[in-house]
Amino acid sequence: MRILTTAALSIMACTTLFAQPPNSSCSTAALLCAGTPLSGTNTGAGGVPGFCAATDAMVWYTFTTNSVGGPVSVVVNGIDCAVLSGADNELSAVILSGNGSCTLTGFVAVSACELGDELIEVTSQSLLPETRYWILIAGAVNNGALTPAQCSFSVDISGPGADIIGVDLSAGPDIEIGSGESTQLQGISVSPLSWSPTVGLSGSDIPQPIASPSSTTVYTITSTIAGCTYNDDVLVVVTRRVNPPNTFTPNSDGWNDLWEIPEIADYPGAEIIIHDRWGQVVLRTTGYREAWDGTHNGAALPVGTYYYHIQLNQLEGRSPPYTGFVTIVR
Known part of the structure; x- marks a missing residue:
């Protein structure tokens, strides 16, 4: 997914005003998946002092923790801010828990509010499993007020509470079999899944099908978990069996x-x-x-x-x- 600014809306007092990206509201927060960075923009962000950021004219992301839960790290990098009169060149980022009401009082910060002009790293406290959280990226606090910022950036999440592969989805360990033999794959998935290719499998929608490939094959398990699509691979090596004469x-x-x-x-x-x-x-x-x-x-x-x-x-x-x-x- 790539999020871009729209065209200029108007020009007033020699200052160009840009439309905010689609995820400028809590209700339209962009889905963030572990291991899949998103590009974003933050244009003319403002807010309410004292909360690090407010609920309007910001850039919102959302993610759901895995079945185990735990700390989650957010990295905002590649920050590139336009040099504009009266605008700051920093962004702020914070991880929030909320009740889904999209009101300022409906959120609680579960991380520190971090600032940066090139890179921001935010790490949460241990998060609950299978729970939705939000990431808010806004302008930086400057002298008690949030200053506007027009920046592009990339954002990604990782950590024990966010990582899916090996926790909620796994294709299992690589396997070696002899020509003409079969083996049972050791897949794991908490959601509906599919295997590909399907040739040589006893089923393509079960976690642990029997595999009988005629040659060395890489099987891929794919599943959609909390709106995010993930995949993992397993290598089945088919070898000639050794037959020593007696x-x-x-x-x-x-x-x-x-x-x-x-x-x-x-x-x-x-x-x-x-x-x-x-x-x-x-x-x-x-x-x-x-x-x-x-x-x-x-x-x-x-x-x-x-x-x-x-x-x-x-x-x-x-x-x-x-x-x-x-x-x-x-």
């Missing part, structure tokens, strides 16, 4: 002499450990650039069964190791 014959006859694992080439960081039945490690390698020939320190190992542990290390903590046995036959 026997090979390293007798130098040119056939099946090596313990070859074709799929391991997809995992250059894979760690492979092989040990004998007494637990002695006979092979330890990161990456499997050369297939094992059944030797240890250059000497041929005796026939028998050996045990492997393969950690692919593609998504740490999400891909369980492969374990099994391989038999050397001569």
